[in-house]
Amino acid sequence: MNERDxxxxxxxxxxxxxxxxxxxxxGRLRPGERISELGAVETxxxxxxxxxxxxxxxxxxxxxxxxxxxxxMVKAFTERDILDSIELRGVLEGLAARFAAERGVSARDLxxxxxxxxxxxxxxxxxxxxxEAFSAYVTMNARFHALLTxxxxxxxxxxxxxxASALPFASPSGFVMAQSALPEAxxxxxxxxxxxxxxxxxxxxxxxARAEAxxxxxxxxxxxxxxLALRNRTxxxxxxxxxxxxxxxxx
Amino acid sequence: MNERDxxxxxxxxxxxxxxxxxxxxxGRLRPGERISELGAVETxxxxxxxxxxxxxxxxxxxxxxxxxxxxxMVKAFTERDILDSIELRGVLEGLAARFAAERGVSARDLxxxxxxxxxxxxxxxxxxxxxEAFSAYVTMNARFHALLTxxxxxxxxxxxxxxASALPFASPSGFVMAQSALPEAxxxxxxxxxxxxxxxxxxxxxxxARAEAxxxxxxxxxxxxxxLALRNRTxxxxxxxxxxxxxxxxx
DNA sequence: TAATACCTTTATGTATACAGTATTGAATGG
DNA sequence: CCATTCAATACTGTATACATAAAGGTATTA
Numbered sequence: 001m002n003e004r005d006x007x008x009x010x011x012x013x014x015x016x017x018x019x020x021x022x023x024x025x026x027g028r029l030r031p032g033e034r035i036s037e038l039g040a041v042e043t044x045x046x047x048x049x050x051x052x053x054x055x056x057x058x059x060x061x062x063x064x065x066x067x068x069x070x071x072x073m074v075k076a077f078t079e080r081d082i083l084d085s086i087e088l089r090g091v092l093e094g095l096a097a098r099f100a101a102e103r104g105v106s107a108r109d110l111x112x113x114x115x116x117x118x119x120x121x122x123x124x125x126x127x128x129x130x131x132e133a134f135s136a137y138v139t140m141n142a143r144f145h146a147l148l149t150x151x152x153x154x155x156x157x158x159x160x161x162x163x164a165s166a167l168p169f170a171s172p173s174g175f176v177m178a179q180s181a182l183p184e185a186x187x188x189x190x191x192x193x194x195x196x197x198x199x200x201x202x203x204x205x206x207x208x209a210r211a212e213a214x215x216x217x218x219x220x221x222x223x224x225x226x227x228l229a230l231r232n233r234t235x236x237x238x239x240x241x242x243x244x245x246x247x248x249x250x251x
Numbered sequence: 252m253n254e255r256d257x258x259x260x261x262x263x264x265x266x267x268x269x270x271x272x273x274x275x276x277x278g279r280l281r282p283g284e285r286i287s288e289l290g291a292v293e294t295x296x297x298x299x300x301x302x303x304x305x306x307x308x309x310x311x312x313x314x315x316x317x318x319x320x321x322x323x324m325v326k327a328f329t330e331r332d333i334l335d336s337i338e339l340r341g342v343l344e345g346l347a348a349r350f351a352a353e354r355g356v357s358a359r360d361l362x363x364x365x366x367x368x369x370x371x372x373x374x375x376x377x378x379x380x381x382x383e384a385f386s387a388y389v390t391m392n393a394r395f396h397a398l399l400t401x402x403x404x405x406x407x408x409x410x411x412x413x414x415a416s417a418l419p420f421a422s423p424s425g426f427v428m429a430q431s432a433l434p435e436a437x438x439x440x441x442x443x444x445x446x447x448x449x450x451x452x453x454x455x456x457x458x459x460a461r462a463e464a465x466x467x468x469x470x471x472x473x474x475x476x477x478x479l480a481l482r483n484r485t486x487x488x489x490x491x492x493x494x495x496x497x498x499x500x501x502x
Numbered sequence: 503t504a505a506t507a508c509c510t511t512t513a514t515g516t517a518t519a520c521a522g523t524a525t526t527g528a529a530t531g532g
Numbered sequence: 533c534c535a536t537t538c539a540a541t542a543c544t545g546t547a548t549a550c551a552t553a554a555a556g557g558t559a560t561t562a
Binding site for chain 1: 313
């Protein structure tokens with residue numbers, strides 16, 4: 001029987017994909033663990049066909065790995081993988097910033113980014129170090145990065161960045177969570193916010209190289225802080241994606 | 252009935268994916284054209300289930316686009332999309348080259364790349380401008396780029412580059428085809444070969460920035476030549492991926 | 503003649519049945 | 533007690549059947 005429930009307009013396939021992704025990212029499915037189709041059918045409530053589609057999509061997303069003999073397992077990542085993903089993301093966003101700067105952005109199109117910057121400024125100025133404040137910053141920060149990516153007006157690049165962000169630790173949210181996982185979290189946010197300000201200024205003044213460089217530095221800051229956080233075992237609960245690391249923390 | 256044919260060890264899904272991809276890249280399926288599942292079942296000879304899996308994978312690959320009302324169509328690209336994809340590829344390969352240089356490559360690991368370089372040198376020295384010679388160069392060139400990517404020893408980056416290469420015009424073969432699609436093709440190959448030589452040297456001497464810069468320049472060369480080839484309408488038959496461009500050639 | 507409504511047909515999303523293979527467990531032999 | 537082999541079970545890959553929605557064509561009316 002097909003979907004008649006008016007509550008949910010999304011397809012069974014999408015529902016299954018969302019449910020399974022949440023299961024993986026929340027850590028309830030451990031890295032290396034095999035995902036049974038039948039089990040997924042039980043947890044998601046849909047039949048095997050949409051479950052299979054969801055599994056294929058999650059594999060392409062990078063969260064699952066195909067087992068040669070058949071089926072899929074939760075992909076495991078090393079610490080190196082995660083740091084590389086962050087740097088990769090920085091390179092891609094650097095290109096997006098450069099494209100935006102080189103190709104020119106109208107004042108009208110730049111407005112949303114500036115407003116996002118202002119809202120982030122306000123959050124940082126509040127000097128709140130609560131988990132809720134960080135959570136708000138994470139959301140706003142992700143929006144800033146998304147807006148910046150859009151300004152590149154390059155469909156292939158936007159697509160690639162979206163794909164690179166499938167791994168949560170490589171997303172802007174991951175950046176901030178890593179940053180917040182430090183006693184000096186607030187100082188880090190101030191520096192990150194400075195990067196944001198510089199990239200907006202560079203885009204406005206059509207300084208492509210500067211825009212690209214600062215986005216790369218932005219990612220390096222996040223990578224460095226994540227490394228420190230992993231070493232110091234501080235606030236790791238803020239980084240749910242850490243569930244994906246193969247061995248608990250060590251290299 | 253399951254696959255019993257000993258001739259083919261690949262699954263029905265993979266067979267369907269290969270067949271459909273070939274159909275798209277060869278231009279027999281035009282951009283924007285809707286792909287009927289039933290039609291795909293007839294052309295591929297497998298049932299709807301593996302056809303559907305193949306369609307999902309091709310969508311993730313970037314060759315297909317989901318239709319809101321259901322089903323898939325062949326994705327169409329603008330000339331700008333293609334040029335951006337080439338630059339994007341250059342940025343990614345630049346990062347790979349930098350990783351290889353910064354992290355160090357043993358003489359033993361560098362050997363295959365050097366040999367590939369030598370083989371390419373030989374082909375260029377022959378000064379043959381036949382289609383067969385170009386075809387051989389394309390194959391060797393793709394191998395060189397694949398080896399270079401591997402030397403980064405970064406699983407996330409390698410994965411991303413593989414994904415970015417799904418679009419044939421963004422692949423190393425596409426680079427060379429764009430280069431060869433010019434009257435001055437041989438001169439272009441000489442320059443490209445110089446880039447190859449420099450990147451190997453930079454990796455060997457651990458000059459990360461230099462390695463990255465030359466790979467970016469390498470992609471810019473390809474992009475510039477493709478633009479010229481499109482303007483001059485020269486040797487476009489050497490670029491099969493052009494079938495993916497939305498309007499015949501113009502921007 | 504054109505527009506609209508209804509019906510027919512087709513195609514997609516979903517569910518399930520079937521075939522074959524891999525994996526696991528137990529039992530037997532060394 | 534451990535290893536090896538065989539059998540049973542479970543799971544994946546594939547095929548097909550079913551339900552619903554969309555699209556196209558035809559007929560009827562203005």
